[in-house]
Amino acid sequence: MTHELRVQAVSQVTDRQPLPVKVPQRLEALWATDVFTLSKMQASLPKDVYKSVKSTIQTGGKLDVSIAGTVAAAMKDWAIAKGALYYAHVFYPMTNATAEKHDGFISVQSDGSVLTEFTGKVLVQGEPDGSSFPNGGLRSTFEARGYTAWDVTSPAYVMETDNGVTLCIPTVFISWTGEALDKKTPLLRSNAAMNKAATRMLEILGHSNVAPVNSSCGAEQEYFLVDAHFAHSRPDLLLAGRTLFGKPAAKGQQFDDHYFGAIPDRVQVFMQDVEERMYRLGIPAKTRHNEVAPGQFELAPFFEAANVASDHQQLTMTLLKCTAKKHGFVCLLHEKPFAGINGSGKHVNWSVGNATQGNLLDPGDTPHANMQFLLFCGAVIRGVHKYGPLLRAVVATASNDHRLGANEAPPAIISVYLGTQLEQVFNQISKGETTSSAHAGVMELGVDTLPVFPKDPGDRNRTSPFAFTGNRFEFRAVGSGQSVSGPLVAMNTILTDSLTWIADELESEMAKGHDLTTAIHTVLKEVMDKHGAVVFGGNGYSEEWHKMAVEERGLANLRTTADALPVLKADYIEELFERVGVLSAVELESRFEVYAEQYILAIEVEAKLMVSMAKTTIYPAAMRYHSELSTTIANAQAIGIGLSKESAEKVAMLIGTMMDKISKLDGAMGKHDFASIEEHMQYCAKTIRPMMDELRKDADALEGEVADDFWPLPTYQEMLFVK
Known part of the structure; x- marks a missing residue:
């Protein structure tokens, strides 16, 4: 019966009629048609109101609440013209997911009639019942009041589905007592703090006209697509997002034939559908391609302001999942849905800049002489070295533990890769001089018909978790299912701290009578003397590096989430966030509590699911096969045919050991007397997870x-190769 379901699934996939390919519209005709952009505001708002809103968005000035009614009326008219009957305050709780509360444009009058209404008060502030969202002890369960507040810097948009159109308003989510319950509030605070510190630095460097400094983000999104017929037959994919059992197929990714290969027709139709919806929502999708593993793909956008990019990243994950359903797929954003092949990450490309000085992490043609770049890059080096464990903690999840430290993703040791050119420059700084930097050069290919083109002065390093890639840093350890807000908050915060320290040191040196250039060289040398140990350009996967990093350079190797998350409770991290003004002590502690609980729950769900699947699905199938095999052997022996019992004995042995491991795992799950949440996490990491791995070995061996x-169960071969 179960095999027949698999056969039917394969048949339904292979016989599936493709959706018709839509004729693509011109980008200019699609772009931001579903977004209430500044140009749409300008066309629908009085000049003074538009000017006020624009100033708040572009300069970070205080929102004039008195204009909210006028903006709300224009926003409502625009949305209703596009078919909207409801509006939603969209917010981002501490779950990596997107939340929204829908309300109608309806106001009931005393005579029983109704009016279409959307006031400024409703635009600016909402009050969802957020009592069931994780809050880490910021409030009691019975205290339900929480507020959403309009984030004018991220544009409103309409979301169109088969069931209708909704006006969506990006908001922050805070408690009744004012603490941040979401991902957006700390990100906005970190941008504001970084702007203040960066502006001070630029003014020390002699700039008098300094526009607001903002961080930017471009998040590459990796994902898997599995046909829904297969996914719906796998309880582990549906409930845990990954295969808890599954024997790798004979062929995986070893031929590298999927990587950047021709995109399958069905997948390309899906991608085009996703991109069209992204363009309508103003999300600048730029790149698409096959990734390393079979069934794995990547979508990458052009960079944007960090807050908008974070909102767009949440939308992208939503669009991938809902569009996949339309095309008969299930989109998997788990970091390791399949064993034995590459998992998925979300490389966050991060930089800082403004309208007057440009990208502050652009080295230019002569980085050794670009003091502005060297100071900002030096601030990053100091920040990563001083707060590397924090960067590890903000990417720590049960699912991401499957990637970090494996030879497919950055190691759990946080280091900085600068590339040959910049590493030489900073080595010169550590010796007290900067005299030159390597030139880019040109690439001679030896074929007249091929162009001569410039090559970068340094190569890339795919084994580095934090790598400089030309004019930005790429944080490669972020998980594919994560919100990018947490990593952005951490990067902005540590940069703020380092810029403040460097500015203090520069002013101190100049107060001693040194000129600015001398002061810069003195401070940068101190940065490299104290923090240069974090710079590493070699193979981050090697055992030699792991030993050197920990024993010689003093870098932390936090292998699991259970090891990493307690960093959020460390005194120096608490002091950092409070001093910079991004998170209070209670807000930071709440995040530790929430993320620790999510880690424990994720492992507990997987362990329970493994026990259930092994007992009720794998065990009965193996027993039926063993019974038939034993009967066949006995019947053959009865007529004098000597069949070997080895296969039946091996199956019986695997069944026996699997059932024994099921019993032990089931028993281990019953332990609840933990002295602390830290102890509970370590128990999950060091006891439950290894037991799960051992159980899987027997089950996967039985599949063979x-x-x-x-x-x-649908096999890896079917799920990854039948499209």
Whole structure:
């Protein structure tokens, strides 16, 4: 019966009629048609109101609440013209997911009639019942009041589905007592703090006209697509987002034939559909391609202001999942949905800049002489060295633990890769001089018909978790299912701290009578003397580096989430966030509590699911096969045919050891007397997870022994290669 379901699934996939390919519209005709952009505001608002809103968005000035009614009326008229009947305050709780509360444009009058209404008060502030969102002890469960507040810097938009159109308003989510319950509030605070510190630095460097400094983000999104017929037959994919059991197929990614290969027709239709919806929502999708593993793909946008990019990243994950359903796929954003092949990350490309000085992490043609760049880059180096454990903690999840430290993703040791050119420059700084930097050069290909083109002065390093890539840093350890807000908050915060320290040191040196250039060289040398140990350009996967990093350079190797998350409770991290003004002590502690609980719950769900699947799905199938195999052997022996019992004995042995491991895992899950949440996390990491791995070994070995027509679960071969 179960095998017949698999056969039917394969047949339904292979016989599936493709959706018709839509004729693509010109980008200019699609772009931001579903977004209430500044140009739409200008066309619908009085000049003074538009000027006020524009100033708040572009300069970070205080929002004039008195204009909210006028903006709300224009926003409502625009949305209703596009078919909207409801509006939603969209916010981002501490779950990596997107939340929204829908309300109608309806006001009931005393005579029983109704009016279409959307006031400024409703635009600016909402009050969802957020009692069930994780809050880490910021409030009691019975205290339900929480507020959403309009974030004018991220544009409103309409979300169109088959069931209608909704006006969506990006907001922050805070408690009744004012603490941040979301991902957006700390990101806005960190941008404001970084702007203040960066502006001070630029003024020390002699700039008098300094526009607001903002961080930017471009987040590359990796994901898997599995046909829904297969995914719906796998309880582990549906409930845990990854395969808890599954024997790798004979062929995986070893031929590298999927990477950047021709995109399958069905997948390309899906991608084009996603991109069209992204363009309508003003999300600048730029790149698409096959990734390393079979069934794995990537979508990458052009960079944007960090807050908007974070909102757009949440929208991108939503669009990938809902559009996949339309095309008969399930989109998997888990970091490791399949064993034995590459998992998925979300490389966050991060930089800082403004309208007057440009990208502050652009080295230019002569980085050794670009003091502005060297100071900002030096601030990053100091920040990563001083607060590397924090960067590890903000990417720590149960699912991301499957990637970090494996030879497919950055190691759990946080280091900085600068590239040959910049590493030489900073080595010169550590010796007290900066005299030159390597030139880019040109690439001679030896074929007249091919162009001569410039090559970068340094190569890339895919084993580095924090790598400089030309004019930005790429944080490669972020998980594919994560919100990018947490990593952005951490990067902005540590940069703020370092810029403030460097500015203090520069002013101190100049107060001693040194000129600015001398002061800069003195401070940068001190940065490299104290923090240069974090710079590493070699193989981050090697055992030699792991030993050197920990034993010689003093870098932390926080292998698991259980090791990393307690960093959020460290005194120096608490002091950092409070001093910079990004998170209070209670807000930071709440995040530790929430993320620790999510880690424990994720492992507990997987462990319970493994026990259930092994008992009720794999065990019965293996027993049926063993019974038939034993009967066949006995019947053959009865007529004098000597069949070997080895296969039946091996199946029986694997069944026995699997059931024993099921019993032990089930028993281990019953332990609840933990002295602290830290102890509970370590128990999950060091006891439950290894037991799960051992159980999987036997189950996967059985898949290799049991006849295919008895095996109940869609296989890796089917899920990854049948499209």
